[in-house]
Amino acid sequence: xxxxxxxxxxxxxxxxxxxxxxxxxxxxxxxxxxxxxxxxxxxxxxxxxxxxxxxxxxxxxxxxxxxxxxxxxxxxxxxxxxxxxxxxxxxxxxxxxxxxxxxxxxxxxxxxxxxxxxxxxxxxxxxxxxxxxxxxxxxxxxxxxxxxxxxxxxxxxxxxxxxxxxxxxxxxxxxxxxxxxxxxxxxxxxxxxxxxxxxxxxxxxxxxxxxxxxxxxxxxxxxxxxxxxxxxxxxxxxxxxxxxxxxxxxxxxxxxxxxxxxxxxxxxxxxxxxxxxxxxxxxxxxxxxxxxxxxxxxxxxxxxxxxxxxxxxxxxx
Amino acid sequence: xxxxxxxxxxxxxxxxxxxxxxxxxxxxxxxxxxxxxxxxxxxxxxxxxxxxxxxxxxxxxxxxxxxxxxxxxxxxxxxxxxxxxxxxxxxxxxxxxxxxxxxxxxxxxxxxxxxxxxxxxxxxxxxxxxxxxxxxxxxxxxxxxxxxxxxxxxxxxxxxxxxxxxxxxxxxxxxxxxxxxxxxxxxxxxxxxxxxxxxxxxxxxxxxxxxxxxxxxxxxxxxxxxxxxxxxxxxxxxxxxxxxxxxxxxxxxxxxxxxxxxxxxxxxxxx
Numbered sequence: 018x019x020x021x022x023x024x025x026x027x028x029x030x031x032x033x034x035x036x037x038x039x040x041x042x043x044x045x046x047x048x049x050x051x052x053x054x055x056x057x058x059x060x061x062x063x064x065x066x067x068x069x070x071x072x073x074x075x076x077x078x079x080x081x082x083x084x085x086x087x088x089x090x091x092x093x094x095x096x097x098x099x100x101x102x103x104x105x106x107x108x109x110x111x112x113x114x115x116x117x118x119x120x121x122x123x124x125x126x127x128x129x130x131x132x133x134x135x136x137x138x139x140x141x142x143x144x145x146x147x148x149x150x151x152x153x154x155x156x157x158x159x160x161x162x163x164x165x166x167x168x169x170x171x172x173x174x175x176x177x178x179x180x181x182x183x184x185x186x187x188x189x190x191x192x193x194x195x196x197x198x199x200x201x202x203x204x205x206x207x208x209x210x211x212x213x214x215x216x217x218x219x220x221x222x223x224x225x226x227x228x229x230x231x232x233x234x235x236x237x238x239x240x241x242x243x244x245x246x247x248x249x250x251x252x253x254x255x256x257x258x259x260x261x262x263x264x265x266x267x268x269x270x271x272x273x274x275x276x277x278x279x280x281x282x283x284x285x286x287x288x289x290x291x292x293x294x295x296x297x298x299x300x301x302x303x304x305x306x307x308x309x310x311x312x313x314x315x316x317x318x319x320x321x322x323x324x325x326x327x328x329x330x331x332x333x334x
Numbered sequence: 335x336x337x338x339x340x341x342x343x344x345x346x347x348x349x350x351x352x353x354x355x356x357x358x359x360x361x362x363x364x365x366x367x368x369x370x371x372x373x374x375x376x377x378x379x380x381x382x383x384x385x386x387x388x389x390x391x392x393x394x395x396x397x398x399x400x401x402x403x404x405x406x407x408x409x410x411x412x413x414x415x416x417x418x419x420x421x422x423x424x425x426x427x428x429x430x431x432x433x434x435x436x437x438x439x440x441x442x443x444x445x446x447x448x449x450x451x452x453x454x455x456x457x458x459x460x461x462x463x464x465x466x467x468x469x470x471x472x473x474x475x476x477x478x479x480x481x482x483x484x485x486x487x488x489x490x491x492x493x494x495x496x497x498x499x500x501x502x503x504x505x506x507x508x509x510x511x512x513x514x515x516x517x518x519x520x521x522x523x524x525x526x527x528x529x530x531x532x533x534x535x536x537x538x539x540x541x542x543x544x545x546x547x548x549x550x551x552x553x554x555x556x557x558x559x560x561x562x563x564x565x566x567x568x569x570x571x572x573x574x575x576x577x578x579x580x581x582x583x584x585x586x587x588x589x590x591x592x593x594x595x596x597x598x599x600x601x602x603x604x605x
């Protein structure tokens with residue numbers, strides 16, 4: 018219980034730090050947001066009035082605290098580019114981003130489990146060498162390049178996959194999955210490298226445990242023993258690193274959404290950067306990073322709960 | 335042992351390709367990399383143009399050669415700056431106590447939670463596109479990895495006798511880092527350095543691909559792929575050459591980093 022509480026507190030602290038870092042970086046943007054949102058024909062009095070209303074005449078730390086408290090209550094302000102509430106804009110796009118990220122996890126995890134287990138069982142033999150080659154390629158493959166290749170050589174050649182755009186689930190489950198299958202596949206390859214590595218190594222450690230020898234002495238078949246013991250630890254292994262992989266996964270989503278023209282957060286983010294919509298950018302960044310922090314926190318806590326040995330004497334630093 | 339050597343040599347060869355191409359490009363390219371020749375546009379490889387020509391009739395090989403310079407320069411410089419900042423921050427966190435340590439560690443956690451591309455995009459939005467801003471963005475992205483590493487390495491050293499001895503002599507904290515901790519942790523930092531360059535090059539090309547990194551008329555593999563995207567249906571071949579060299583380079587740096595890690599770190603751990 019104490020662990021959960023301290024983990025929650027440090028999670029909140031990290032979100033605060035993240036908002037602060039974002040705020041400071043975006044403060045460096047040249048130009049006057051009030052002038053930007055009113056256009057060049059605004060009178061100086063109007064600009065000054067809006068600056069006042071937007072709180073830009075306050076000292077920076079007051080601005081930050083005001084922004085942070087309204088962020089906590091779910092109010093991210095208004096986008097000058099779209100003229101809409103930023104929280105609405107973000108909520109509209111979350112389903113796309115979440116589906117792509119989820120589907121890529123669903124693709125990557127079983128494949129990584131399978132390859133990792135096989136690689137460990139045949140250590141240093143052909144399947145292992147092939148698995149390690151795949152890991153290296155997964156790590157080195159630029160996701161946006163793979164996405165381009167798939168677009169050119171798979172999507173363009175077949176009528177199965179749309180070249181761009183997203184079909185919501187309400188317009189048919191299969192069509193919806195097909196519209197995000199290629200982007201998710203691209204991301205899953207990036208995830209697989211690390212996942213295979215961790216499955217393989219946890220399996221290798223488990224295979225060397227004493228209980229393997231004991232089971233062998235008792236005449237239990239190797240297959241039975243493996244299914245009963247090492248396989249279990251191998252299955253939990255990817256779960257422990259999903260939190261850590263979140264940041265990398267979302268980096269990939271940002272890129273891939275832009276290539277496949279999926280109307281998700283990544284696409285909105287690029288528009289916000291290109292058009293220098295400060296508040297929108299700030300809102301998306303803090304939402305994305307907070308998600309990463311929260312998922313990290315949850316997997317940490319779950320892992321601690323699932324694994325009693327971790328509870329004993331676990332110092333945080 | 336032999337297999338390890340093979341991987342190491344493959345890695346070296348892979349990363350020597352862009353090095354040689356980039357260095358050569360300073361005094362020789364088969365064609366001027368920015369000269370357009372519309373009559374010759376979108377050609378497949380030939381004796382005249384070994385890797386073909388792009389949408390403006392520019393020689394692809396020459397452009398890849400020039401791009402190698404930027405990829406290597408941005409990759410290495412940003413890891414260099416990132417490692418210096420990260421190592422100092424991590425070491426400072428390890429030797430400090432109480433609130434300062436908490437502050438430093440939360441800052442590192444915060445930076446770690448940023449998806450790399452996101453952090454870089456924010457910097458570009460704030461500072462504008464360009465090579466130096468790209469370097470700054472990627473180096474900040476590299477800080478937490480090095481900070482965590484040096485934090486744990488310095489903590490590990492703190493219990494050693496020579497550190498305790500130095501402390502009893504009243505050595506000042508910064509001198510302590512510089513004179514005692516740094517030499518002890520350098521091998522690990524070096525392996526992390528070489529392993530990070532691949533990732534830095536990937537981030538640079540991703541940014542350039544989004545149009546936020548290296549700007550035209552300069553050339554970058556990511557930028558070339560961005561331009562190729564517009565013509566991918568009429569001339570798909572354009573997406574191939576710059577992607578292949580990008581992947582080979584990253585693979586090369588990763589392989590060398592892995593093998594160095596095995597050589598310097600694991601072997602030491604066994605003794």
